[in-house]
Amino acid sequence: MGLEEKLPSGLLLTSVETVAGYFRKASLWPATFGLACCAIEMMTFGGPRYDSSRWGMEVFRASPRQADLMIVAGRVSNKMAPVLRQIYDQMANPKWVLAMGVCASSGGMFNNYAIVQGVDHVVPVDMYLPGCPPRPEMLIDAILKLHDKIKHEKLGPHRVAEIEQREQEALVASPTSQQQGLLR
């Protein structure tokens, strides 16, 4: 859908939030961050068959400072959790997190002490994607849904308040995360 279709009678009568959301959704740069088997599907999404460049996402950044989307592709071990949080903290603002696959979303079949039972215990998650592993088509669907969410997202202090609220909810769900210093 073109920008001109969003404008009433050809006039630019829209909020700054709407315009910012429109451009942000079309300029996501994911961080290179694969953890397990789901990462193979994520890599396929960047290849020529699925062609993530159609959404301006072909540049997977090796530096978190140049990325604003973290696709958590695979299970997160307790050892890896502080590293994941550090990478998230180093990413440029505003930033988003997509939990790819059942392991990243909830621990999946790894219901044991070594695996974090959902990456939302460590970072605020914006989009969950089920499946084991989710196919690239499913990742595309999740990213398009994330685009829609970003398009309608708040700016500035409202966005900060939103993230803080989600972190508090994650803290209630997992009080041990704070003891381990993963949430602030």
Ligand code: SF4
């Ligand atoms: S969801 Fe399945 S494919 Fe993805 S990391 Fe877990 S076990 Fe591997």
